[in-house]
Amino acid sequence: MAGKDDQDIQEIFKGTGRRHGYDFVEANFFPFKELKSTWHRNRWKVAFRISDYMSGCGEDVLTDYSDALFRRMVNGERVAYTDSVMCWLKSDEFIEMNRPLYLERSRNLSLSPEGRYHDLQSAMNGLRDKGLIEDMEDVHLTWTRSANRKRVGYCSVLMKVIAISSALDSLELPSFVPEYVLYHELVHLEMGRETLSPRHGREFRRKERLFPLWEEAESWLRRVASQKT
Numbered sequence: 001m002a003g004k005d006d007q008d009i010q011e012i013f014k015g016t017g018r019r020h021g022y023d024f025v026e027a028n029f030f031p032f033k034e035l036k037s038t039w040h041r042n043r044w045k046v047a048f049r050i051s052d053y054m055s056g057c058g059e060d061v062l063t064d065y066s067d068a069l070f071r072r073m074v075n076g077e078r079v080a081y082t083d084s085v086m087c088w089l090k091s092d093e094f095i096e097m098n099r100p101l102y103l104e105r106s107r108n109l110s111l112s113p114e115g116r117y118h119d120l121q122s123a124m125n126g127l128r129d130k131g132l133i134e135d136m137e138d139v140h141l142t143w144t145r146s147a148n149r150k151r152v153g154y155c156s157v158l159m160k161v162i163a164i165s166s167a168l169d170s171l172e173l174p175s176f177v178p179e180y181v182l183y184h185e186l187v188h189l190e191m192g193r194e195t196l197s198p199r200h201g202r203e204f205r206r207k208e209r210l211f212p213l214w215e216e217a218e219s220w221l222r223r224v225a226s227q228k229t
């Protein structure tokens, strides 16, 4: 893997640790599926496992990231990432380097927008042509392998990946149903990239209701969830 190796990260975390009063610090990259980092500590020593999605970033970014983790650990509260960290996480380079890994680790994805009956790529083009979404390039659309009937859509805003449950890839369902779920996830992407967190706020709901057949789609989804299709 290109970028930082375990030696570099060790040095960076040791330096940050000293500033926070920790003399014995260990840090290694770890292949978590999601972007996350964990730590174990006792009184004197702390050992970090750092998401290897961070391994391609610059030294300044990794230093800021280590500082946020130490502050989170010491104060027990969520600390906002600095601009440098957010900037790296939102960069095209981040996606280019890490999305292939993320997809490889997501075992439940078919890795294709083409289902047996419904095609997510043409659904997305349709949404764009109707003016419901912006022109978005570089979104990875895929069906899931297993047919979850309750969780029908998933969006990684960070990796720009949208997965739709194969429970919706059914001949009995009109195509506006998977299209509606895809639309929901695309609105997450449109609105969530700035903060990298998907939320259902008021503005989100307003946009969601712009989908012409949303009520019909919702009632189809209730039927899917209760296995009546």
Ligand SMILES: [Zn+2]
Binding pocket: 184, 188, 198, 200
């Ligand atoms: Zn949602």
